[in-house]
Amino acid sequence: MKLYTYYRSSSSFRVRIALNLKGIEYEPVFVHLFKGEQGEKDHLARNPQGLIPVLDDDGTVITQSSAIIEYLEETRPTPPLLPTGAVSRAQVRAMVNLVACDIQPLNNLKVLKHLGGPMGHSKEEIDDWYRHWINLNFAALENLVAQHGKGYCFGKTVTMADLFFIPQIWNARRFDTDLSAYPNLLKVEEALYKLLAFDRAKPENQPDAE
Missing domain, CATH: 1.20.1050.10 (Glutathione S-transferase Yfyf (Class Pi); Chain A, domain 2)
Structure with a gap:
């Protein structure tokens, strides 16, 4: 699993917490926002919005931090990040x-x-x-x-x-x-x-x- 991230991105920060809580090992791939790396061709192929984070789960690419965290919750439900009811x-x-x-x-x-x-x-x-x-x-x-x-x-x-x-x-x-x-x-x-x-x-x- 790879996470395209930038240290000061609050959206990436959220996903890092989720991965840590669920004990999921991942490879961070750094995208420097202030150098404009999010607008480069390779990154736009991953996310046409040119945003981070992007999660690559063995070829399954998910964008938007809310969607990524919901995906992790559904595919790796322990420990749960949503209450019952x-x-x-x-x-x-x-x-x-x-x-x-x-x-x-x-x-x-x-x-x-x-x-x-x-x-x-x-x-x-x-x-x-x-x-x-x-x-x-x-x-x-x-x-x-x-x-x-x-x-x-x-x-x-x-x-x-x-x-x-x-x-x-x-x-x-x-x-x-x-x-x-x-x-x-x-x-x-x-x-x-x-x-x-x-x-x-x-x-x-x-x-x-x-």
Whole structure:
């Protein structure tokens, strides 16, 4: 199994956590986003969007981190990353989508580069943009974790919600976001980083870290 990844990609970070939790050995193949390697011909053949991560499971190629993690859950179901019961699963997926749909797309590299390039915004304005979307959605996630969390984002065991949350709070710290208004999220962050699967997946612990 190969994972096309970049150390600071939050989407790749999610998948690394999932692979670690499930004990799946994989070969990382590094795609340097700031050098534009995601736009090269070979990579576009894997993913016409020119994005990472890309998972190659013995010739089966899966793109999009949510789809990859769902694929791993269906093909390697132990340990499970979704709770039992339709309602609980839907609630976890709602937390996943809060990050994957309402934060990350607005703050990914393509958007930030467009804000600073063609649109001419300053670094300070871009950083404010980034923090705005973090704070808007972390306020909601804080309330959801208060309702449903019992040590982790949802319940007493790690779920997909945690896999999406941790890369986002890592990036929030990179942009100097004030997180003091989110005590429940900070407790979950602390608990998750005690798990080897999360610590090993951190960007700074990757071979391509700069």
